[in-house]
Amino acid sequence: MSNVLVTGGAGYIGSHMCVELLQNGDDVVVIDNLSNSSTASLEAVQRITQRELEFVDGDVTDADVLGLLFADHRFDAVVHFAGLKSVGESVDDPIKYYHNNVNGTLCLVEAMSAAEVKTIVFSSSATVYGIPSKVPITEDFPTGAINPYGRTKLVIERLLEDVYEADPSWRISILRYFNPVGAHPSGEIGEDPNDAPNNLMPYVSQVAVGRLPYLKVFGDNYPTRDGTGVRDYIHVVDLIDGHMKALEFLEDAPKLAVHNLGTGTGYSVLEVLDAFQSACGKTLRHEIVGRRPGDAAESYADPSKAVSELGWQAKFDLARMCEDAWRWQSLHPNGYSSEGSAD
């Protein structure tokens, strides 16, 4: 049993991590500034698990809050989800992104170092590969993000590498997520974007539930099997299983390791739309529009390093990802702020 600090634990992925840790018997403290979430997710986490967690309403850029937090608790590990993740917003306001993501991680690592807590799992992203020259993508591909959000992830990766190089007693896991989707099978927690969604799956879900009129498919002239963009969608529960395996892997010995978390299979936009239509039993309107700037034609992982080193493999297929996303969305048509369900 461990005592784990989950930064950004009220968010989409972090809340699923809290469920898994609590069900594993671990104690959980969440620090979240609720900039893109609410405590409703944490209430749901506690209902699902029938266990309590401790919530600190605080910001990881606040060294005083972190100092108190680490003085009050003896953490075995930190799982660091707290961050801003909108590519478009990062282009408009890079300073906000560097401050929140890079400075937030720096403050966190300083507090960890001072408290002699040296185990961290960090949420990186396949966005660090930029536009890949081929697929599938292995961890040794050249990195080169093409927007400020992606560059904050790369700077943080470099920061963690430098920390490890200076003090190899750290245990650092950098997980590069491909496209996390889906929801906990209970339907009680899931993705709840504040504004109109940027990402495909939450957009399709909101079309299905009637919050948005139709899906705009960004381009149908890519060199892919049906001309639409191909991505490696991964069920959030599988993704979290990867974090649990990463924490176990760090227990063996001090190390810094980088792993892709993806299924290894790519699906096109139209294939995702088809699968979602089957899951929700509705035909969903869509229109082909122009390409979205900065989009790769194809991106999917070679997950074999995670398979061999972490003993981890994604289990859930696209149909299950869509079924679980739809259960969450139909039970909570307006996300955490809603009551009642859609028909």
Ligand code: NAD
């Ligand atoms: P999310 O926005 O749902 O969760 C992030 C949480 O962090 C939110 O609850 C937010 O309120 C909190 N937060 C943000 N800045 C904070 C700060 N300074 N101090 C304290 N709390 C703060 O996003 P998510 O999808 O759960 O993503 C979690 C992490 O995974 C992020 O770092 C994101 O960049 C990374 N990631 C996400 C995806 C994806 O597609 N969802 C893909 C790759 C990587």
Ligand code: UFG
């Ligand atoms: N797409 C549409 N219409 C939409 C939204 C998306 O056609 O309304 C298409 C995109 O063009 C792309 C595919 O659906 O071909 C997936 O797009 P997403 O925005 O869901 O995912 P991306 O792979 O573009 O990017 C996401 C995050 C990035 C992250 C990356 C890898 O937005 O921050 O996954 O983790 F870096």
